[in-house]
Each structure stands twice: as C-alpha cells, then as structure tokens.
Amino acid sequence: MFWKRNKQQSELPIDTPRNNDKPPADLSDADQASPPAESPSESKAPKKRGLFGKLFDRLRASRDAILKKTISIFERRGKIDDDLLDELEETLITADIGVETTTRLIDHLRDQVKFQKKKGSTDINWLTDTLQSAIGEMIDSEKRSLKTGTEKPSVYLVVGVNGVGKTTAIGKLAWRFRSEGKKALIVAADTFRAAAIDQLAIWADRAGCDIVKGEEGADPSSVVYNAVHAARAGQHDFVIIDTAGRLHNRANLMQELGKMARVIGREFPGAPHETLLVLDASTGQNALQQARQFTDTCGVTGIILTKMDGTAKGGVIIGIHDQLKIPVKFIGIGEKIDDLEPFEPEAFLKALFEREEV
Ligand SMILES: Nc1nc2c(ncn2[C@@H]2O[C@H](COP(=O)(O)OP(=O)(O)O)[C@@H](O)[C@H]2O)c(=O)[nH]1
Ligand SMILES: [Mg+2]
Structure with missing residues (x-):
C-alpha cells in the first residue's frame, strides 16, 4: 500500500506503522461521530446527521x-x-x-x-x-485552507503550550491526509519529554503514517533536519512537526522554534508553509492571551482550536478572528481520530444559531 516503506526509505530514520495493511485503528469508530442512537426521552427531536449534525x-x-x-x-x-x-x-x-x-x-x-x-x-x-x-x-476569512508548496513536501510546524492538544491534532491531521490518499510524515521534535515522543508514535500507528523521532533530550532542530531529508527521499506530501510546549523558559522555546523554522527553510525554500498555533477553546480568554504571545514571536499563520466540544467558551473563536485576524483553520470537537474538522464559518454559525427542536 502507498505508505509502505520502500527500500530507499528504509535507510532513513523513519518508523513505519505496524498495521500497514489495516485501516486506521479508529476508523471503525468513525460512525460514532454521528449522533448517538435516540434514547426514548429524546425521541421527539429528530437527529441531525452528517457534519452539521456532528457540529450541532x-x-x-x-x-x-x-x-x-x-x-x-x-x-x-x-x-x-x-x-x-x-x-x-x-x-x-x-x-x-x-x-x-x-x-x-x-x-x-x-x-x-x-x-x-x-x-x-x-x-x-x-x-x-x-x-x-x-x-x-x-469570522470571515479567505485564507482558510492549508497552504501547500509547489513541490513536495508541504511542511507544517505545530506550536502551542502543553496540554492544548498539539499531538492529538497532528495525529488527526495525518489521518485526514491519509484518508485523502496523501502520504504524511510526522515528526517528534518535542524531545523535552520521552512520553511526548511515545504519544506521537501511538498516533502514527493509529493514523498509519510514518514518523521520525528524536531521542529524549535531542536537539529538536537536528530531529527536524533528519525529518526533512527523510521526507525528500520518502516523497512525502506532508511533514507535520510536533514541538515542545515548554522549555526551560519562554525565550528558550521561542528561540528553538525560530531555529527549527530556519532549518526547514534552508532545506525547502518557502517552508514551513504554515506555522499552526494550537489553542484550547476551553481556556477561553487565556487562549487569546497565548495567541498574542505566540503571534508576536513566531509568525503564526493559522490556528487549530481544540476542545470545542463540551465547552461553553467556544465564543472565543469570534474574539480570535476579530482581535488577531489570524484564521482558525481546524477545530477539534472530540478525542477521536476523526474529530478534527476544517473550520467552515457557515456550518459553524448554523450549528451555533440553530434552535433546538422540541
Ligand atoms: N474533548 C477533547 N479533547 C481533546 C481534543 N484535542 C485534544 N484533547 C485532549 O487533550 C489532552 C491533551 O492533548 P495533547 O495532544 O497531549 O496536548 P499537547 O500537550 O499540546 O500535545 C488529551 O487528553 C487529548 O485527548 C478535542 O478536540 N476535544
Ligand atoms: Mg504533545
């Protein structure tokens, strides 16, 4: 199958998924994304289906x-x-x-x-x-879709503080690319914690994509350097880089992110094609604060707003657009592999303003 490692790739520091010939582990759960079966007490309200139903x-x-x-x-x-x-x-x-x-x-x-x-x-x-x-x-914006390069690969640097959902969003994105028939490589450049590397490896398995890992404590830029070379040889369409949410201090982190971006840009002019900031919607105005800090220092081009499910603070998406003028490109609406959706303002507004049927 198309993500199978070929001979040339096997010389590169890439790990391939174990379940090569199987669909992603969570694929069989995709149905659960639709509204759950009606319970007797809800039987009067017709269930909405499809993307709108899920958002609703x-x-x-x-x-x-x-x-x-x-x-x-x-x-x-x-x-x-x-x-x-x-x-x-x-x-x-x-x-x-x-x-x-x-x-x-x-x-x-x-x-x-x-x-x-x-x-x-x-x-x-x-x-x-x-x-x-x-x-x-x-919330209107024209730059909603992910920017791609004229040549392979398109490189996305994913940044944000700990716990916002970076690693999860990367796994979901890789799965999305793979379901579109694209080849993705994910990169564990968050070498600050060993657990972070393991967690990304689990997502690579689920999404059925390749991964480049660094050792715990390795220089993230050198991991990224290896990864871009691996992607060139492996003909990957997309490279998605997971970064640390925190280093010894903030200045350190920003310096490291800048260094990674320079390494990528040297190898592929025009890359990274996007620097995606991940924000947790359930932190409300804190998310906006974080967005200000990151946009000031590392040229954020798009936002992934996670945990929109189950929070009453989803209104923060309006403030983000109005205050920062940076488009939200994806929203996370759950923990499953297919719970990341491109942010479509019209569908979002409709789901936000549709009255409950009684
Ligand atoms: N409900 C919900 N949980 C999410 C979403 N995205 C991530 N999470 C959870 O948030 C936690 C932290 O995610 P993780 O990807 O490890 O964050 P990171 O530290 O930024 O890499 C995990 O328990 C995820 O399952 C989402 O869209 N909805
Ligand atoms: Mg992480």
Missing part, C-alpha cells in the same frame, strides 16, 4: 451560552430595548467572546436597532439573525 451536537454548550441565553433574555424582557442590549452584552462577555469584540458587536446591534427602527420590537428572529450575521462578518 458538539457545540451544544457554546450554543446554550449564546443563543439560548439571548432568547431567554428576550423572553424575560419581552422586547428589544437598551436594557436588553446591556444584558446581552454581559452574556456575550460571559460566553468568552471577549470584552472588545463584544463591545463591537453590541455597538453594531445598537446601530441596527436604530436604523431598522427595531426599538420596542418583539421580533426575536430579527435579533438573533442580526447577531448571527454580525458574527459571520467577524
């Missing part, structure tokens, strides 16, 4: 924090007025959209209430539709 399910907490609360404020107040907008402002801040971005949204709503003469109106649909389209404008 996983973004429930964020939807409750934004849409459900907006509706309940309206129901309590009975009409659109200044008090309602004040209360809505507090709600959106609590949903982790962020103070500045919320202020801009509320100002926009106030203007629209005025221009469209909606003061005193009882049109709740107008209110949620106007909010939805204002958010839609904020």
